[in-house]
Amino acid sequence: MSNSASKPIAVVTGASAGIGAVYADRLAARGYDLVLVARRAERLKTLSAKLLRAYGAKVEVIGADLTKEEGLARVEKVLATNPAITLLVNNAGNGTLGSTINTSDENAASTIALNITALTRLTRAALPAFLSRNAGAIINIASVMALHSLPITSLYSGTKGYVVNFSRGLQEELAGTGVRLQLVLPAATATEFYEFAGMPLSAFDPAVVMTAEDMVDAALAGFDQGEAITLPSVHDRALWETYDAARATLFAATQTGEPAPRYQAA
Ligand SMILES: NC(=O)C1=CN([C@@H]2O[C@H](COP(=O)(O)OP(=O)(O)OC[C@H]3O[C@@H](n4cnc5c(N)ncnc54)[C@H](OP(=O)(O)O)[C@@H]3O)[C@@H](O)[C@H]2O)C=CC1
Numbered sequence: 001m002s003n004s005a006s007k008p009i010a011v012v013t014g015a016s017a018g019i020g021a022v023y024a025d026r027l028a029a030r031g032y033d034l035v036l037v038a039r040r041a042e043r044l045k046t047l048s049a050k051l052l053r054a055y056g057a058k059v060e061v062i063g064a065d066l067t068k069e070e071g072l073a074r075v076e077k078v079l080a081t082n083p084a085i086t087l088l089v090n091n092a093g094n095g096t097l098g099s100t101i102n103t104s105d106e107n108a109a110s111t112i113a114l115n116i117t118a119l120t121r122l123t124r125a126a127l128p129a130f131l132s133r134n135a136g137a138i139i140n141i142a143s144v145m146a147l148h149s150l151p152i153t154s155l156y157s158g159t160k161g162y163v164v165n166f167s168r169g170l171q172e173e174l175a176g177t178g179v180r181l182q183l184v185l186p187a188a189t190a191t192e193f194y195e196f197a198g199m200p201l202s203a204f205d206p207a208v209v210m211t212a213e214d215m216v217d218a219a220l221a222g223f224d225q226g227e228a229i230t231l232p233s234v235h236d237r238a239l240w241e242t243y244d245a246a247r248a249t250l251f252a253a254t255q256t257g258e259p260a261p262r263y264q265a266a
């Protein structure tokens, strides 16, 4: 068991299940102490005991609903004031898989509040402290559904598109500093996500579903390699480069100041 007093601390949101629980395990194995956040504090306490036994990790459990002002403000305060925190994993997220019109107001609001508002506020809470120390990292969990929208993912894809654009702009803002942001875009991963989503995981071809362990290990390998954007399931990295180059070319082509000829009167 190592000396906990000198360990850096990682904050992981949504650590009571799925991808977040695996991040907690892997980061503890890497020598971090942890602040784990989710609504189900009992689950976090069980995980915390396991991580203490396995790795000697000291874990602070915060039972908080990140869609509620009180819960969010509590986690913001921890991020802003604990100087041992060097890593924030913005993982908590959800999504209903169904048509926009059939999604309840409550679920739609929860998805927007969690995937967009909470991620943004926690990032903004961590940044001043990280920048003042010129050190620290943020891992934002988006989704490949940020690059693609289906009739059943409009809301979810919209929120994850936000995560991608917010994070990419922020990466530009952070260039030249000692603070880095990794954006992770998982594809279908076997977790409890699908319970809230209202679509069973069994609806997917098992061949396209990754384990949460494989997803997080791949994402952390990308983190170690210094990647800004990690697509754990994409084997041919050149596909991303081509996609991103096309995006940049299209953006440059918007800067003409003139309607395109096809929109001008003959
Ligand atoms: N599974 C997949 O196929 C994919 C998932 N992702 C993304 O990965 C991330 C993790 O999802 P995944 O592990 O799959 O899902 P899970 O449902 O397994 O885990 C979600 C976690 O978020 C927490 N959470 C949910 N609502 C709140 C809330 N209001 N306040 C605080 N914590 C909350 C849950 O804890 P609790 O209920 O205790 O609050 C849980 O710990 C999400 O951002 C998701 O969009 C991206 C691509 C694919």
Ligand SMILES: CC(=O)[C@H](N)C(=O)O
Pocket: 095, 097, 142, 143, 144, 145, 153, 156, 186, 187, 188, 189, 193
């Ligand atoms: C199919 C899904 O919505 C999945 N959670 C994802 O983000 O890819």
